[in-house]
Amino acid sequence: MRAVIVDRYKKKGALRLGEMPEPALRDDDVLVEIHAAGLNLLDSKIRDGEFKLILPYRPPFILGHDVAGTVVRVGSNVRRLKPGDEIYARPRDGRVGTFAEFIAMNEADVALKPKNLTMEEAASIPLVGLTAWQVLVERAGLRQGQKVLIHAGSGGVGTFAIQLAKHLGATVATTTSTANVELVKSLGADVVIDYKTQNFEKVLSGYDVVLNSLDGGTLQKSLNVLKPGGKLISISGPADPDFAREQGLNWVLQQVMRLLSFGIRRKAKSRQINYSFLFMRANGEQLSQITSLIEAGIIRPIMDRIVPFEATNEALAYIETGRSKGKVVVQLR
Template sequence: MKAFVVDKYKKKGALRLANVPEPEVQDNDILVRIHAAAVNLLDSKIRDGEFKLILPYRPPFVLGHDVAGTIVRTGSKVRRFKAGDEVYARPRDHRVGTFAEFIAVDEADVALKPKNLNMAEAASIPLVGLTAWQALVEVGKVKPGQKVFIQAGSGGVGTFAIQLAKHLGATVATTTSAKNAELARSLGADVVIDYKTQDFEKVLSGYDLVLNSQDAKTLDKSLRVLKPGGQLISISGPPDPAFAREHGMNLFLKLAMRLLSRVVRKKAKNFGIRYSFLFMRAHGRHLHEIASLIESGAIRPVVDKAFPFEKTADAVAYVESGRAKGKVVITVTG
């Protein structure tokens, strides 16, 4: 099969189109013919080597964390799916590789595709949808009437998280540029802050939860908009000791995580705030719940551009440019 391969860790390194073996299907796997995949900044960070200590891949490997497609074959122990089913998924870590024609995915990571979405739209959902769900529902336990601040409201996670927070009954604030303000409002944002001309720290106060996706400076300022007892959930770091424990890291990495997050954890404690780092995990049941919300009309996908498979490198470069509104997808087969 054809796939785009990373030959070595390198910042802005090239993706090579290659012929690689079709994936082996294990007992609990389904083999998916990929119709569409989506591009995430996580792909770039893995290619650049930013996560190789905590999420190592042995080159050459195939990038890609989102998939929508049709099941071709199932493993001997698969019971929930059959050949011909249209599905979507975020394959688990160490088994990614959706910039390809086929992928084998554990059935626990898969859900039936939302019926009202085409393949490209469905492929745009898994990683950002799971990130928002696990942050706001599983960790944040957002309740009606709470105030939630979601950064980068026109980005992939932001466009989904605004809609989910609003569905959960929260008052939602976000940051974006002036040209994307109307998009953020159309998704349900109550307070839209132009990050180029306004300082969110001076506008917001008394918030219950912040979903941080930006740099260390923004993380520090986010502490000041939360009320005592509030939560700061970061998907951009720094990783904390709980993350190290959950992933069974060795003593050296546990110590490294503790040191990396020491400053923000200490500041959060002084403010009476809970800090946690979230690294989204694959989860088919969560995708099933998300599909129900999409089919009900509570959440809609936001797709900026679709690139043909042979232009995968251009799609990655476009995401890296920071200009995308919502998600960027790759159409692999019709």
């Protein structure tokens, strides 16, 4: 089958369009013919080798963390899905590879595609949708009347998280560039900070939750926005000891992560703020709940562009610029 392949870890290294064997089907798996695959910065980071100590990929391997397609075969233990079902998913770590014609995924990672979305739109949702859900619903317990700051509101996670936070009844602030102010307002942002002209940490205060997806400087400044008892949740690091334990990493890596996050954890604790790092995980059940919100018209996908499969390298380079509005998707069929 055709696939986009990582032959070796290299920063901004070109991926190869080539042939790979069709994936083997396990008893709990569904084999999916891929129609579209979303691109994420996580793909670039894995290609660059940033996660090679904690994620078990040995080149050559296939990249890709978002998929929409059609079930073509099911394993002997599969009960919920059948051939012909239109699905979407974020396959679990260790079994990614959506930049290909087929993928085998554990049934537990998969949900039926929202009926009101195209395959391309559906492929834009799983990773960012699950990330936003796991930060705001699962980790933060965000509820009506609370205030949340969502950084990078026009990005993939940001555009989804703003809509989800509004649905949960929160007051939503976000940071974005001048060009994207109207976009984030249209998604429901109550307070918009144009980072080109304003310093968010001087404008905002008394917030309950911050979702950080940006650099360490932004992470540090975000402490100033939160009230005592607030939660600072970062999806861009630094990883913390809890994450290391959840991943089952060895003692040495646990100590490395303890050291990397020591500064921000100490500063947060001194202000009675809880810092945590979240690395989203596959979850078909949560994705099914997201499907309900999409079918009800509560959340809509924000698409920047759809590109042909052959343009995957160029598309990854584009999202690395940080200028995309919402998601970029590659189309296979």
